[in-house]
Amino acid sequence: MSNKQCRWGFFGTAAIARKNWKAIRLSGNGRVAAVASRTADRAQTFIDECNDEYPAGCDVSAVGSYEGLLERDDVDAVYIPLPTGLRKEWAIAAAAAGKHVLIEKPVANNSSDAAEIIAACEDAGVQFMDGVMFDHSERLAKVKQQIGDGTTVGKLRRINAHFSFAGDAEFQKSNIRVDSVLETHGCLGDLGWYCIRFILQANGLVMPTSVSARTLTPLQGENSPHCVPGEMSGELIFPDGVSAGFYCSFLTENHQRVSVSGDKGYIAIEDFVLPFYDSMAHWTTSSNTLEIDNCRWNFRRETVAHSIPEYASGEANSQEVKMLRTFNDLVLSGKRDPLYPELAIKTQRILDACRKSDVSDGRPVQP
Numbered sequence: 001m002s003n004k005q006c007r008w009g010f011f012g013t014a015a016i017a018r019k020n021w022k023a024i025r026l027s028g029n030g031r032v033a034a035v036a037s038r039t040a041d042r043a044q045t046f047i048d049e050c051n052d053e054y055p056a057g058c059d060v061s062a063v064g065s066y067e068g069l070l071e072r073d074d075v076d077a078v079y080i081p082l083p084t085g086l087r088k089e090w091a092i093a094a095a096a097a098g099k100h101v102l103i104e105k106p107v108a109n110n111s112s113d114a115a116e117i118i119a120a121c122e123d124a125g126v127q128f129m130d131g132v133m134f135d136h137s138e139r140l141a142k143v144k145q146q147i148g149d150g151t152t153v154g155k156l157r158r159i160n161a162h163f164s165f166a167g168d169a170e171f172q173k174s175n176i177r178v179d180s181v182l183e184t185h186g187c188l189g190d191l192g193w194y195c196i197r198f199i200l201q202a203n204g205l206v207m208p209t210s211v212s213a214r215t216l217t218p219l220q221g222e223n224s225p226h227c228v229p230g231e232m233s234g235e236l237i238f239p240d241g242v243s244a245g246f247y248c249s250f251l252t253e254n255h256q257r258v259s260v261s262g263d264k265g266y267i268a269i270e271d272f273v274l275p276f277y278d279s280m281a282h283w284t285t286s287s288n289t290l291e292i293d294n295c296r297w298n299f300r301r302e303t304v305a306h307s308i309p310e311y312a313s314g315e316a317n318s319q320e321v322k323m324l325r326t327f328n329d330l331v332l333s334g335k336r337d338p339l340y341p342e343l344a345i346k347t348q349r350i351l352d353a354c355r356k357s358d359v360s361d362g363r364p365v366q367p
């Protein structure tokens with residue numbers, strides 16, 4: 001291993017890998033060493049296009065097979081943004097080859113597969129992390145402090161999370177997200193994963209005692225053998241009177257809102273996954289008051305706007321760059337952080353419970 005930079009190998013040429021190509025370059029402690037694709041030409045085209053826009057600053061090898069990536073001794077860590085249904089074998093093989101694993105979300109088709117991947121990483125002594133970028137945002141850290149400060153929210157009661165975008169006709173026909181083999185969880189895996197993750201983060205990683213969820217609209221891509229959830233809602237019940245709801249959809253236009261409410265007020269973020277294009281990350285805290293005096297009813301807005309310097313993406317302090325920098329630090333230090341496997345497996349267990357509840361008409365399920 002290089003003593004200064006974590007050397008990355010990419011599985012496939014996914015669209016999201018382009019963002020992380022740049023993030024690795026900006027991290028300062030990592031570099032892309034190789035990109036593997038099912039065809040060498042595609043790997044080379046990906047490298048050329050990324051280099052044109054954001055030069056890697058080093059030679060990057062094009063590899064014509066995924067197996068080929070695992071044989072390389074110039075790769076310390078692999079990034080696996082393959083479709084979810086194809087990841088497990090490569091993640092386990094990568095760990096067995098001694099490579100650290102950054103895997104996209106949702107981690108796997110189910111929580112026992114996710115547990116197998118995590119166990120393979122533990123056995124091999126390599127770091128495991130999923131690709132949730134907002135886990136690394138400083139905004140999330142600040143919001144969590146406010147949730148716990150006893151005054152902004154007070155006693156936590158309710159968390160709501162909504163993540164949606166309206167996929168066009170082409171998306172609904174051919175995107176991997178509507179193919180039950182490639183992305184079996186549809187919008188739940190793609191968008192609900194973030195809702196569940198935020199809910200866990202906001203409530204101190206406490207697991208719910210009961211989960212119910214329903215697919216509101218199924219979708220089926222043209223080559224997909226089965227439907228996947230295209231629009232879904234769910235309800236999570238926690239100990240101590242805390243509850244949470246989520247809604248995720250491929251049919252409802254861009255909306256990425258979370259709110260965290262307690263007996264003293266609430267916190268809201270309007271762009272919790274992909275922050276709005278800006279050099280600052282924003283959120284609000286509110287403790288609105290209702291004043292009633294005979295015929296006069298005044299509901300007073302008492303909202304405070306907060307922001308911190310954190311670019312939305314593509315800069316040295318953006319959340320995805322912090323994710324890569326943190327991962328690189330772990331690899332280079334030889335330490336492993338058990339928080340990341342914990343976050344992933346808890347999210348996947350709740351996701352499993354949602355699917356189980358969904359097939360029994362929304363019956364509550366214990367995750």
Ligand SMILES: NC(=O)C1=CN([C@@H]2O[C@H](COP(=O)(O)OP(=O)(O)OC[C@H]3O[C@@H](n4cnc5c(N)ncnc54)[C@H](OP(=O)(O)O)[C@@H]3O)[C@@H](O)[C@H]2O)C=CC1
Binds near residue numbers: 013016038084
């Ligand atoms: N963390 C985040 O912010 C984001 C995460 N994601 C997650 O990343 C994953 C990938 O998403 P996205 O970038 O849109 O994916 P793409 O459809 O752009 O790419 C998927 C890649 O997987 C490889 N692949 C291997 N086998 C297949 C197959 N049978 N069908 C299709 N592709 C195959 C291909 O690479 P090749 O042909 O070169 O081998 C392809 O480029 C998703 O699970 C998604 O949830 C997506 C966007 C953002």
Ligand SMILES: O=C1CO[C@H](CO)[C@@H](O)[C@@H]1O
Binds near residue numbers: 165190273274
């Ligand atoms: O993870 C992701 C981030 O957001 C996108 C939508 O805007 C998703 O489709 C994607 O998979």
